[in-house]
Amino acid sequence: MAERTGPVDTQDSDADDPVQDTYSAFIKHIQQCPPCRKDGADCDTAAGLRQAWRKAKDAAVAA
Numbered sequence: 001m002a003e004r005t006g007p008v009d010t011q012d013s014d015a016d017d018p019v020q021d022t023y024s025a026f027i028k029h030i031q032q033c034p035p036c037r038k039d040g041a042d043c044d045t046a047a048g049l050r051q052a053w054r055k056a057k058d059a060a061v062a063a
């Protein structure tokens with residue numbers, strides 16, 4: 001449901017860490033999305049990114 005608006009530009013992506021990657025994408029969105037940044041609102045994109053981050057964390061724990 002969440003659309004990708006462009007390539008995720010992670011600067012320190014030397015480590016193959018999906019948790020870090022998804023977390024960075026989530027934080028980056030918060031910083032760029034006025035409703036999320038100012039009001040702490042979880043817009044659809046933020047919700048999708050947060051879910052991806054959670055999944056990555058769960059996968060990391062399960063591994």
Ligand SMILES: [Zn+2]
Pocket residue numbers: 029030033034035036041042043044045046
């Ligand atoms: Zn947002």
